Amino acid sequence: METTSTDVKLMAHLLRRAGFGATKEQLDQYISSGYEETVDLLVDNEDSSRIDDALVRRYFPDQSVTHDTSGAGSYWLYRLVSTDSPLREKIALFWHNVFATGYTKVTNGKPMSDQLRMFRNHGLAKLDDLLLELSRDPAMIIWLDNVDNHNGAINENYGRELLELFSMGVGNYSEDDIKECSRAFTGWSIANSDYIKQLAVRNSIMPYGKLAWRYEYKKDDHDDGEKTFLGYKGNFNGEDIIKIICEQPATAKFISRHLYHFFVADEPPVPSWPYKEPQDLAAIAILEKTYFDSGYDIGEMIRVLFNSEFFKSETCHYKKIKSPVELAGNVLRTTEEFKTPNIRISERNSQVTFMGQQLLNPPSVEGWHQGLEWIETGSLAERVNFASQYLGDITKPGVRRIIRNVMDHEGEYISAEACVDKCLDQLGSIQISQYIYNTLVEFAQENGIPSINLLKDKENAAKKISELISLVASVPEFQQS
Amino acid sequence: MDGRGFMFPVDTAIGKNGRMHTVSRAYAPATAQLRITMYDIDSEYFGIYGGYGESLGQFKWPTGMASDQDGNIYLSDELNNRINVFSHEGNPIKYWGEYGTKEGELKGPSGIAFDSSGNLFVADHMNNRIQQFTKDGKFILSFGNKNQDTLNMPWGVFVSDDGFVYVADWGNDRIVKYDSNGEFIRSFGSRGSGNGQFKNPSGVAVDKDGYIYVTDWGNERLEILDKNGNFIESLRGHATISKWADEYFDSNYEEAEPRSRSNLEPDTVQFGGDPHEESAHIEKLFWGPTSVKLDDDGRVYVTESNRHRVQIYERTG
Secondary structure, rough: OOOHHHHHHHHHHHHHHHHHOOOOHHHHHHHHHHHHHHHHHHOOOOOOOOHHHHHHHHHOHHHHHOHHHHHHHHHHHHHHHOOHHHHHHHHHHHHHOOOOOHHHOOOHHHHHHHHHHHHHHHHOOOOOHHHHHHHOOHHHHHOHHHHHHHHHHHHHHHHHHHHHHHOOOOOOOOHHHHHHHHHOOEEEEEOOOHHHHHHHHHHOOOOOOOOOOOOOEEEHHHHOOOEEOOOEOOOOOOOHHHHHHHHHHHHHHHHHHHHHHHHHHOOOHHHHHOOOOOHHHHHHHHHHHHHHHHEEHHHHHHHHHHHHHHHHHHHHHOOOOOOHHHHHHHHHHOOOOOOOOOHHEEEHHHHHOOOOOOOOOOOOOOOOOOHHHOOHHHHHHHEEEEEEEHOOOOOOHHHHHHHHHOOOOOOOOOOOOHHHHHHHHHHOOOOHHHHHHHHHHHHHHHHHHHHHOOOHHHHHHHHHHHHHHHHHOOOOOHOOO | OOOOOOOOEEEEEEHHHEEEEEEEEHHHHHHHHHEEEEOOOOOEEEEEEOOOOOOOEOOEEEEEEOOOOOEEEEEEEEOOOOEEEOOOOOOOEEEEEOOOOOOOOOOOEEEEEEOOOOEEEEEEEHOEEEEEEEEOEEEEEEEOOEEEEEEEOOOOEEEOOOOEEEEEEEOEEEEEEEOOOEEEEEOOOOOOOOOOEEEOOOEEEEEOOOOOEEEEEOOEEEEEEOOOOEEEEEEEEOOOOOOHHHHHHOOOOHHHHHHHHOOOOOOOOOOOOOOOHHHHOEEEEOEEEEEEEOOOOOEEEEEEHOOOOOEEEEEEO
């Protein structure tokens, strides 16, 4: 098995975690820029994706209006596999899981897509800005019933989750704090709220399709009285509450742990966090310090995280299981099937759902649990079949290019070992165990690859190599990140 | 799917006796809703025809519609690369067209229009050209991709009574005028949102006085130009509640009542000048105007995909 340089392994690790993987050509390009420069590029890149919304809208009117979960989900998946700013989409995916909002209750794809756009635009900004945007987000206002949070008749749902799941975590506030927090967010509503609520409950598209939603502050419905929150007293409004929340060490720890959980290594599910310390307290401490030093800047926390030794360490390479969206994103970016919009994106989006992750519809306000929970009998078969089918499809332009690169400079024949090495390299310098390597070499041998004349029998060689790629896509390391 | 209403309609043909045929493109998981709906200007409903598939009378990505002199309805299908033909009553007659890039072949047939001789012009959008066929599909002429004025993913096409061909050059943000032999005459417009400018125009039609109507799709508006391309007027949409919608509200009081208390025309300042967002929030505005058609009485029909309706204007001057 060919030895891979540390630089390559590290860059491949970064691109798997900060994006959706990278081919050898992309890795070479990033390596020539340097590791820290690549981190800066990923973090500082504005949303400069080459997504041509006009073309999507022309071909798919349902994605133009992000009509339902199918249209909105397909549109997002297309963005994920087409973007030049992968961290922007990754951070949207991160917050979509932390601030989990589900289509089942919202029943309108447009506010869901608007929320994702907000995550894209503010997800690497300062936490207080992000929480302010979140509190004004129409999908969230419906999802957690702040539309029913009135002066004199509070609904605690948003106030509770803002503290429990979105910022501080259980054990760091009292029931009274929840009530006072909720009072501060009374009047944070949406326009035409009675009509919008009816349309959402009935999932009505009549008569002229779904209306977009917009935030509206209802001053008359806001409780402007004095409140006591986390020991502070004042006539607090929502902005004041967010400011106090962001000053709390518990918030720094909670957000740091979420970032570690998503980008570095799996932590146990969030409900157990009050009872189990983080696995790497030193890493969390570094992130907490950055949180305060940077003025709650998420982008700075991520920059420090990617440049840290705890992230770079090979002990955490391949220790996360790709979520279905991450797996599909990796596969479809590699196959280059969606360089331009096409009708198959809807089918791919459905396949991601079958693997256990329906975009825009997390199972609960806790989002999806990570790690081994992605793997069960049915979903594992879907995952392996998905990766093997598309990466082994010789008609896909990205697969054809990989095969061409494998065959290049090999002369008439290629050994089984060289073929396996080059396939692993082309798919993003995948590091595998010796046992699996031997199995792949054995397959290549038995499949007759070494005896095929690459110059005279190109199509047959391409077919056999595609079968090998298909097998590589099924190995555990490809399913991991 | 049966009954009235549209699901992401993209074009309307005005057929025999003023009967309107509007095609719903629907979307991938809801392919059962692909259909053509027959009705008239008084909202009288005559039924539906067509459906998703590749067999006779079926289509996958319906886009452009036209009616021939006998009242038969022609429908382009961008995915099956063919032209479907139906009778005035909606019975399938035949289809023709082959995928490819050679002359006479199609790659994403989009807008279609008949000339006065009964030949069909097709915006062959992925081949960046216009092709002319007999109504039975025999190739006659191809143009629009042979010089510096090459089209870029053209969408709507229109043939005036005096034989000039107008093309909504979607990717180049302009309207292009050709003579009946496909010779370039001139173009109107440039990319932008100002008067006389376009952002991805989708449809074009010219009335008997030479006024040019353009569905300026990316700007979510209808622009009207004089015969020299000078700007006359811009319309953002003025939809009222249709008879069908009215009947829906009559039987769905739970929605009608809170709707009656709602502000459905908020100040547009909050949408940052983005017409797509404005239209997403304000129901009466055009949202996704995909085609413009004219009838013999001077009415202007704008099919808009994202609000599932057709807005009809009458000329007042």
